[in-house]
Amino acid sequence: xxxxxxxxxxxxxxxxxxxxxxxxxxxxxxxxxxxxxxxxxxxxxxxxxxxxxxxxxxxxxxxxxxxxxxxxxxxxxxxxxxxxxxxxxxxxxxxxxxxxxxxxxxxxxxxxxxxxxxxxxxxxxxxxxxxxxxxxxxxxxxxxxxxxxxxxxxxxxxxxxxxxxxxxxxxxxxxxxxxxxxxxxxxxxxxxxxxxxxxxxxxxxxxx
Numbered sequence: 001x002x003x004x005x006x007x008x009x010x011x012x013x014x015x016x017x018x019x020x021x022x023x024x025x026x027x028x029x030x031x032x033x034x035x036x037x038x039x040x041x042x043x044x045x046x047x048x049x050x051x052x053x054x055x056x057x058x059x060x061x062x063x064x065x066x067x068x069x070x071x072x073x074x075x076x077x078x079x080x081x082x083x084x085x086x087x088x089x090x091x092x093x094x095x096x097x098x099x100x101x102x103x104x105x106x107x108x109x110x111x112x113x114x115x116x117x118x119x120x121x122x123x124x125x126x127x128x129x130x131x132x133x134x135x136x137x138x139x140x141x142x143x144x145x146x147x148x149x150x151x152x153x154x155x156x157x158x159x160x161x162x163x164x165x166x167x168x169x170x171x172x173x174x175x176x177x178x179x180x181x182x183x184x185x186x187x188x189x190x191x192x193x194x195x196x197x198x199x200x201x202x203x204x205x206x207x208x
Contacts, residue, residue: 105177133195145177158184
């Protein structure tokens with residue numbers, strides 16, 4: 001999922017950037033627009049010259065006069081970004097929904113709710129498996145994405161150790177509980193097949 005969530009968040013932020021971007025020429029514009037990989041192309045379109053670079057023109061004919069294209073303020077940049085990225089209303093809505101889910105999962109009850117849906121949708125784990133998952137991650141972190149074991153350094157809802165293992169899903173793992181849960185569910189599937197088998201191991205060894 002690296003980075004479906006992270007990728008979704010980038011798209012989710014675009015509407016805010018597009019409708020609040022300052023006019024070109026504002027002293028704050030370069031810093032804000034530079035976040036886009038194609039910003040140079042958007043704010044500095046190539047001149048529409050009639051001759052190729054280095055081509056010798058007939059000295060008897062005046063050089064063609066090309067009117068300087070003055071880009072419009074943020075609206076023009078917004079239109080080009082939308083066109084170049086081929087964003088659709090569905091993509092923007094999906095990204096916005098992802099942002100809402102991330103915020104919801106920042107509370108323990110919200111994380112439980114989102115985690116239950118993720119487990120069912122991704123791996124087909126129903127109520128009985130979720131019950132095991134709930135007990136497992138309640139023991140580990142109380143579903144708190146900021147939870148950290150001071151002794152081992154294990155971090156997050158599934159208590160990844162070392163915490164940098166989350167990087168396989170996304171670099172936003174410190175602030176994104178969905179990144180943590182995505183990694184945790186995948187870890188359980190690969191290592192134990194189901195949350196109940198992972199819970200049984202936890203009961204025997206006090207870790208999983």
